[in-house]
Amino acid sequence: MSDRDSAALAVSLGGIALQNPVWLAAGTAAYGDELDEVATLDALGGIVTKAVSLDVRKGAPAPRVAEFPGGMINAIGLANPGVEEVRRTHLPWLARSLSRARVLVNVVGNAIEDFARVIARLDDAPGKDGYELNVSCPNVKAGGMEFGADPSALAEVVRRARAETSAPIFVKLSPTLVDTAGAARIVLENGATGLTLVNTFPGMVVDVARRRPALGFGTGGVSGPALLPIGVLATWKVWKATRAPIIGVGGITTAEDALQYLIAGAQAVAMGTAGLRDPRQPARVVRGLDEWCQRYGVRSLTEITGSLEWPA
Numbered sequence: 489m490s491d492r493d494s495a496a497l498a499v500s501l502g503g504i505a506l507q508n509p510v511w512l513a514a515g516t517a518a519y520g521d522e523l524d525e526v527a528t529l530d531a532l533g534g535i536v537t538k539a540v541s542l543d544v545r546k547g548a549p550a551p552r553v554a555e556f557p558g559g560m561i562n563a564i565g566l567a568n569p570g571v572e573e574v575r576r577t578h579l580p581w582l583a584r585s586l587s588r589a590r591v592l593v594n595v596v597g598n599a600i601e602d603f604a605r606v607i608a609r610l611d612d613a614p615g616k617d618g619y620e621l622n623v624s625c626p627n628v629k630a631g632g633m634e635f636g637a638d639p640s641a642l643a644e645v646v647r648r649a650r651a652e653t654s655a656p657i658f659v660k661l662s663p664t665l666v667d668t669a670g671a672a673r674i675v676l677e678n679g680a681t682g683l684t685l686v687n688t689f690p691g692m693v694v695d696v697a698r699r700r701p702a703l704g705f706g707t708g709g710v711s712g713p714a715l716l717p718i719g720v721l722a723t724w725k726v727w728k729a730t731r732a733p734i735i736g737v738g739g740i741t742t743a744e745d746a747l748q749y750l751i752a753g754a755q756a757v758a759m760g761t762a763g764l765r766d767p768r769q770p771a772r773v774v775r776g777l778d779e780w781c782q783r784y785g786v787r788s789l790t791e792i793t794g795s796l797e798w799p800a
């Protein structure tokens with residue numbers, strides 16, 4: 489890519505300067521070190537790490553993923569090595585290995601205070617540019633309701649997280665929320681930098697021969713192409729209501745898919761399932777965005793964000 493092309497793709501996401509807007513979505517590229525080609529990773533906008541919790545999580549029973557025609561379904565159970573191991577091994581690796589791609593640490597918890605405690609443990613460590621709070625997980629202490637669906641828990645998670653860091657905080661919301669724009673306002677009022685829209689959609693695939701769920705956990709999260717219009721609508725609703733920085737995620741396979749999110753109001757996008765299927769696909773999307781900018785004489789992708797024209 490020439491310098492001119494790179495310049496067209498550069499965007500700012502809530503104060504994080506990105507060489508291009510394409511991230512790898514949380515949980516689909518581990519902590520980067522499992523990817524064969526670091527060079528490819530460093531050519532992207534960034535990587536959102538797999539979930540990080542206070543303690544080690546073993547995760548859900550196998551099988552953990554299954555496919556269906558519209559994408560895939562997973563129940564990984566947020567398996568991860570815990571915050572101490574991430575601090576000791578994974579963040580130092582990211583700090584050493586990446587020079588251009590940015591890093592957001594995806595944080596999960598069982599209780600409101602867990603998110604802030606993970607951040608407190610990581611905040612002075614190098615190798616990251618900010619955090620993404622996965623509030624689509626259950627608040628175990630409060631009976632299992634998802635943090636994101638409980639306005640007071642959501643506000644408290646973000647307020648406490650913000651008290652531990654001055655770094656950018658993105659809050660990742662579920663596509664099942666009744667009032668996505670309302671939840672977005674709550675997190676912004678409590679100190680979040682922006683939103684990641686959306687997480688997986690709850691679903692179940694049945695193995696007909698066995699008359700059992702295809703996943704060991706039973707239910708799981710739907711990702712891939714089926715999620716694209718759902719994520720694009722959530723992005724448009726939140727952009728219209730807040731004008732906040734948004735990472736659009738869900739169902740992106742091509743540059744055109746990514747452009748849908750940008751036009752609906754996202755500053756950046758993240759890819760999960762498509763990158764799991766073919767790890768070279770995110771770099772193709774970067775090239776496709778570049779070609780699109782050249783073809784239509786777009787000097788900066790920032791002109792595209794929120795440029796949707798609603799039917800009269």
Ligand SMILES: Cc1cc2nc3c(=O)[nH]c(=O)nc-3n(C[C@H](O)[C@H](O)[C@H](O)COP(=O)(O)O)c2cc1C
Pocket residue numbers: 513514515516537538539562564566594622660686687688710711712713715737738739740758759760761762
């Ligand atoms: C195998 C797998 C693991 C995931 N793990 C996480 C995770 O740890 N934290 C999180 O916030 N989202 C997680 N997600 C959700 C993705 O980051 C993303 O929101 C979702 O897959 C939709 O994007 P896609 O259609 O491009 O895959 C995971 C998704 C998959 C498929």
